[in-house]
Amino acid sequence: MNIVVCVKYVPDAQGDRGFEADNTTDREAVDGLLSELDEYAVEEALKLVEAGEGEVTVLTMGPEDAVAAVKKSLQMGAHKGVVVTDEAIAGSDSVATSLVLAEAIKKIGEEAPVDLVLTGLASTDGVMSVVPAMLAERLGLPQVTFASELTVEGSTVRIRRDDETASETIESSLPAVVSVTDQINEPRYPSFKGIMAAKKKPVETWGLADLGVDASQVGLDAAWSRVVEVSARPPRTAGEVVTDEGDGGSKLAEFLASRKFV
Amino acid sequence: MAEVLVLVDHVDGDVRKSTLEALTAAARLGEPAAVFVGAGAQGAAEVLGRHGATTVYAVESPEVAEHLVAPTAEVLAQLVQEHSPAAVLLPSSNDGKEIAARLAIKTSSGLVTDAVDVAPADGGGVQTVQSVFAGSYTVTSVVAQGCPVVTLKPNSVPVEETGGGAATVQAVDAQVSDAAKAARITERKEKAASGRPSLTEAAIVVSGGRGTGGDFAPVEALADSLGAAVGASRAAVDAGWYPHSSQVGQTGVSVSPQLYVAAGISGAIQHRAGMQTSKTIVAVNKDPEAPIFELVDYGVVGDLFTVLPQATEEISRRKG
Ligand SMILES: Cc1cc2nc3c(=O)[nH]c(=O)nc-3n(C[C@H](O)[C@H](O)[C@H](O)COP(=O)(O)OP(=O)(O)OC[C@H]3O[C@@H](n4cnc5c(N)ncnc54)[C@H](O)[C@@H]3O)c2cc1C
Ligand SMILES: Cc1cc2nc3c(=O)[nH]c(=O)nc-3n(C[C@H](O)[C@H](O)[C@H](O)COP(=O)(O)OP(=O)(O)OC[C@H]3O[C@@H](n4cnc5c(N)ncnc54)[C@H](O)[C@@H]3O)c2cc1C
Numbered sequence: 001m002n003i004v005v006c007v008k009y010v011p012d013a014q015g016d017r018g019f020e021a022d023n024t025t026d027r028e029a030v031d032g033l034l035s036e037l038d039e040y041a042v043e044e045a046l047k048l049v050e051a052g053e054g055e056v057t058v059l060t061m062g063p064e065d066a067v068a069a070v071k072k073s074l075q076m077g078a079h080k081g082v083v084v085t086d087e088a089i090a091g092s093d094s095v096a097t098s099l100v101l102a103e104a105i106k107k108i109g110e111e112a113p114v115d116l117v118l119t120g121l122a123s124t125d126g127v128m129s130v131v132p133a134m135l136a137e138r139l140g141l142p143q144v145t146f147a148s149e150l151t152v153e154g155s156t157v158r159i160r161r162d163d164e165t166a167s168e169t170i171e172s173s174l175p176a177v178v179s180v181t182d183q184i185n186e187p188r189y190p191s192f193k194g195i196m197a198a199k200k201k202p203v204e205t206w207g208l209a210d211l212g213v214d215a216s217q218v219g220l221d222a223a224w225s226r227v228v229e230v231s232a233r234p235p236r237t238a239g240e241v242v243t244d245e246g247d248g249g250s251k252l253a254e255f256l257a258s259r260k261f262v
Numbered sequence: 263m264a265e266v267l268v269l270v271d272h273v274d275g276d277v278r279k280s281t282l283e284a285l286t287a288a289a290r291l292g293e294p295a296a297v298f299v300g301a302g303a304q305g306a307a308e309v310l311g312r313h314g315a316t317t318v319y320a321v322e323s324p325e326v327a328e329h330l331v332a333p334t335a336e337v338l339a340q341l342v343q344e345h346s347p348a349a350v351l352l353p354s355s356n357d358g359k360e361i362a363a364r365l366a367i368k369t370s371s372g373l374v375t376d377a378v379d380v381a382p383a384d385g386g387g388v389q390t391v392q393s394v395f396a397g398s399y400t401v402t403s404v405v406a407q408g409c410p411v412v413t414l415k416p417n418s419v420p421v422e423e424t425g426g427g428a429a430t431v432q433a434v435d436a437q438v439s440d441a442a443k444a445a446r447i448t449e450r451k452e453k454a455a456s457g458r459p460s461l462t463e464a465a466i467v468v469s470g471g472r473g474t475g476g477d478f479a480p481v482e483a484l485a486d487s488l489g490a491a492v493g494a495s496r497a498a499v500d501a502g503w504y505p506h507s508s509q510v511g512q513t514g515v516s517v518s519p520q521l522y523v524a525a526g527i528s529g530a531i532q533h534r535a536g537m538q539t540s541k542t543i544v545a546v547n548k549d550p551e552a553p554i555f556e557l558v559d560y561g562v563v564g565d566l567f568t569v570l571p572q573a574t575e576e577i578s579r580r581k582g
Contacts, residue, residue, distance in 0.1 A: 013512075013531055017395045037513065094373060095366055124512065125395070127535070128375045129356065130363035133331065137364040142444035143332065146356055148506070158448075163356070164460060164507040164515075165273075166452050170330070172445035182513045183506055224372030224407035225390075231400050233393070236543075241555050244564025249572020252544065253580065255560045259542060261466065261488060261521050262577050 001054035001115045001152065003045040004105050006135075007038040007073055009066035010125040017125070023227040024091040024220060025125060027063055034069040037120035039076070039187035040180050044150055045118050046077045047185065052152075054115070055079045057108055061089060061100050067203065074198035075190030081203040082108060088208055091220025094126070098134030100218060103211040105139060116157065117177045121146060132179040142172035148183040264348035265317070266292040267341060269334070269361065270310070271353045275302025277309050279463045280353040283419040285313040287380050291388060292348040295319065296429060297341060299326050299334055303431050311429035313421065318429045321436045325443065331357050332442035335364035340436065342369050342409050349388050349405075351380070354413040354516075355462070362411045371408025376516070378418040378539065388412060396512070396531050397538030415539075416462045417518040453507070461491045461508060466521045467540070469493035469510055471533075473526015473547065473566055476503045480570035481525055487577040493517065493537075495527045511536035525566045529554025546570060 011017050015030030045056045058073040060066045061084040070081035084104050092100070105117060117139070122129040136143030147159035155174045160167060162183075190198070208215055216222055242251055256262050266288035271278045281296070288294035296315040298306060303320035310318055319341055326333040338350060338361065350365060352358040354376045366373035372387075379391040387406030394401050405412065461467065468490045470481035478492070485492045494504035496511060510517055512535040522540035527533060529545070529552055537543070538557065545554040550563045562569050 013396070017398070019399070023401075094363070098363075098367070121513065127394075127512065128363075129359055130373065130375060133360035133363035134367055136332075137335075137367045140441060142441075143330070143360070144445050145360065162505075162507055164453070164462075166450050168447050168451075169449035170445060171448045176445070224366075224370075225374050225403050225405045225410075226372075227401050227403045228389075229402040233398055233400055236557055236559075238556075239543075239559040239561060241550070241558065241561035241563060243550070244562055244569055247572075248546075248562040248564040248569040249574075250576050252546070252560065252562050252569060252573040253576035255544070256488070256521070256573075256577065257580055259521070261542075262580050 001048060001052055002112050003048060003054065003056050003116045003118055004108055004114050005038070005041045005045045005056060005058045005073065005078065006101055006117065006119045006131070007042065007058050007060050007069045008035040008123045009033070009060055009062045009069040010035045010123055013124050019230045022091070022220065023230050032065055032068060034072040035120060035124045037122060037124060037182060040182050040184055041118040041120050042073045042076050042078060043185045043187040044180050048152060057082060059101065059104055059108065060084070061097060061104070063090070070203055071198060072190070074201045075194045076188055077194055080201055083203065083205045084211065085205060086208045086215070088215035088219045091223060092218045093223040093225050094128055094130050094134065095224050096218040096222055098131050098138055100208070100211065100213055101131065102135055102138035103213055104206065105135070107206070107211060115174050117141070117175070119177070119179045121179050121181045132177050136177040139177065142176040144170050144172050144176050145179040147178055147180045150178060150180060150184060264292045265295040265345055267338065267347045267350045268294055268296050268315070269338065269350070269352045269358065270296050270298045270306065271355065271358065272298070272300070272302065272306065275305050277306050279421065280414070280416045282313045282421045283416065284351045284353065284414050285310065285315055286422045287414060287419045288351050289314045289424070291380065291382055295347070297321070297338060299337065307431050308428040311426045312423050314424040314426060315429040316426070318431045319434045320431050321434050323436055323438065325438050326436065329443045329446050331360045332364065332445070333438040335361045335368060336438055336442050337434070337436045338365050339368040341434065347409060349410045349412060352411070352413045354415045358413050362413045366411045369408050371411050372405035373411045374403055374405055375413045376415045377412050378415050380412055380414070393539050396535035415516070415518055458485065459489070459491045461493055461515050462517060464491035465519055466490035467493050467510070467517050467519045468523040468525065469495065469527060470498055470504070470525050471495035471527030472497035472501070474498060474503065476501060478504060480567060480574070484523065484570045484574045487574045495533050524554050525570060527554055528552050529557065
C-alpha cells in the first residue's frame with residue numbers, strides 16, 4: 001500500500017506567535033516544527049505499511065525550512081519526502097494550499113498509484129480542519145475524517161469516529177483521504193538508528209512550475225480570504241484571586257451571583 | 263436584497279441554537295434563507311421564521327443523511343448556483359467546516375472558519391472577525407471571492423427574534439452524485455444522554471482536570487447547580503476519567519460560554535486554545551502559580567474538594 005502523509009511545518013505553539021507587517025503569519029520569529037497532530041498521521045501510516053507492505057511518502061508545502069517537518073517524519077520511519085516550496089506560495093489560504101497539495105499528490109501518484117492520503121486532524125497554527133475535505137473534493141476521492149481507529153482490509157478502509165452524541169463506523173473504498181485524531185495511537189520517537197537512516201532517504205523539492213500550478217493561483221495576492229487587520233488581544237485585566245480560608249466556596253458563589261450566573 | 267443561505271443544524275428536526283445565531287448574523291448581510299437537510303423542515307419552519315428566515319429550502323433525501331458531508335456540499339453548491347446568494351453561513355462544527363470546505367472549492371469561493379462576528383465589507387463581500395493563536399490575536403478578514411463561505415463559532419452572536427411568521431418551505435430536488443456517496447456510515451451507537459446541555463452550546467461550562475484525581479463528582483454537582491455542561495482537560499481524558507468528546511482545547515472542542523469554570527486545571531496553552539474566548543473565566547486550583555490564574559476574572563486558590571462543594575451548597579441555597 002502506498003501512503004502519502006501530509007505534514008505541516010508550523011510555528012511552535014509554546015513560542016510567542018504573531019504576524020508580519022503584511023498580516024501573514026510570522027514564520028521567522030518562532031521556531032518551526034512538524035505540527036504535533038501530524039505525527040499521529042505519520043505513525044498510523046508506518047503501522048499500516050509495517051503490518052503489510054508499501055511505502056510512506058511525506059509531503060509538505062511551505063517555506064524552505066519546512067523540510068524540517070519532512071526530516072522528522074523520515075526519522076520516524078517514512079521512506080521518502082517531498083517539499084513543495086516557492087516564493088509565490090507565501091500567504092496562501094486554505095483553498096490555494098489544497099490546490100498545491102492535490103497537484104503534488106497527483107504527481108507522486110504518477111510513479112506508483114497512491115492508495116491512501118493521511119492527514120492530521122488540524123494544523124496547530126491555522127486549526128481550520130478543512131484541508132482534508134478540500135483534498136478529497138479536488139482529488140475526487142472519498143473522505144473519511146476524524147478517525148480515532150483505522151483498519152484497512154483489502155480495498156476497504158474503515159474508521160471509528162466519536163463525537164458528543166455518538167460513536168460511528170464509517171467505511172469507504174480505497175483510494176481515500178483519511179484524517180486521524182490524537183486518540184488513534186502514540187507516535188514513536190525517532191530512534192538513533194532512525195535518525196541515521198533518515199540522512200540517506202530521498203527528499204525531492206518541487207516548485208509550482210513542477211506541478212503545473214500558476215503563481216497567480218496561490219499566495220497572498222490570490223488569497224480569496226484576506227486578513228485586513230490583526231490586533232493582539234488586550235491581556236485580560238487581572239481578575240481577583242482569593243485564597244481559600246474556609247470560605248473560598250462561599251466567596252465563589254457570591255462572585256457568580258454578583259455576575260448573575262446564579 | 264440578496265439571500266444569505268444558512269445551513270440548518272438540527273437533531274431529528276430540533277433546530278440547534280447555533281442555527282438561530284447564524285440566522286441573526288445572516289440578517290446583517292442580506293435576506294436569511296434556511297437550508298434544511300433531512301426530515302422535519304415543515305415543523306422547523308416556524309422557529310426558523312421567527313428568527314428571520316423567509317424561505318426554507320428543504321432537502322428531504324435520506325441518501326444525504328447516510329452519507330456524511332459530501333452530498334450536503336453538493337446540495338448547497340446547487341442552491342448557490344440557482345440563487346446566487348450573498349454568502350453561505352454554517353456552524354463551526356466538524357461537519358459544518360468540512361461542508362464549507364468542499365463548498366468553497368466547488369463554487370470557487372473564499373472561506374473563513376470559526377468566525378466570531380460577520381458584517382458586510384466595504385466594496386462587497388463579507389468581513390469576518392476570528393480569534394486566533396489560542397485567543398491571543400483578533401483577526402479581521404474580508405472574503406470577496408465568489409460566494410463567501412463562513413462558519414460561525416457557536417455562542418458568538420446573540421440570538422435575536424425578528425417576529426417573522428413561519429418561513430415558506432420550498433422543496434428542493436437534490437441530485438446526489440455517486441462519488442459523493444462513496445463514504446458511508448455503516449454503524450452508529452448513540453451515547454447515553456447526560457441530561458446536561460451540549461458542551462459547545464452551553465451558556466456555562468464547568469471543567470475538571472488532573473486535580474480531580476479522577477473524582478468528577480464535585481465538578482458535576484457544581485455544573486448541575488448552575489445548569490452547566492461538564493468539560494475536561496486532556497490529562498483527565500487521557501487518564502480515562504472522562505470521555506474524549508468532553509475534552510476542551512486544541513484537540514477537543516472549542517467553547518465560548520458566558521462562564522467557564524476550570525477546576526484542577528493548570529491552564530496549558532492547548533487547553534486555553536479551547537476556552538480563552540469565554541466571557542467570564544473562573545478557576546479553582548491549589549497552586550497559586552498555576553497559569554490559569556493569568557486568565558481569570560475570579561480565582562480561588564484552594565482544594566477543589568472543599569471549595570466546589572461549598573460553592574454548590576451556597577448556590578443551591580440562594581436558588582432556594
Ligand atoms: C491564524 C490563521 C488563520 C487563518 N485563517 C484562514 C481562513 O480563515 N481562511 C483560509 O482560507 N485560510 C486561513 N489561514 C490559512 C490556512 O491556515 C493555511 O492556508 C493552511 O495551509 C491550511 O489550513 P490549516 O493550516 O488550518 O490546515 P488544517 O485544515 O487544519 O490542516 C489539516 C491537515 O491538513 C494537512 N495540511 C495542512 N496544511 C498543510 C501544508 N501546508 N502542507 C502539508 N500538509 C498540510 C495536515 O495534515 C494537517 O494536519 C489561516 C492561517 C492562520 C495561521
Ligand atoms: C498536540 C497537543 C494537543 C493538546 N490538546 C489539548 C486539549 O485539547 N485540551 C487540553 O486540556 N490539553 C491538551 N493538551 C495537553 C496540555 O498540554 C496539558 O498537558 C493538559 O491540558 C494538562 O491538563 P491539566 O491541566 O488537567 O493537568 P495538569 O497540568 O497536571 O494540572 C493539574 C492542576 O490541578 C491542580 N490541582 C491538583 N490537585 C488539586 C486539588 N485537589 N484542588 C485544586 N487544584 C488541584 C494542580 O495545581 C495543577 O495546576 C495537548 C497537548 C499537545 C502536545
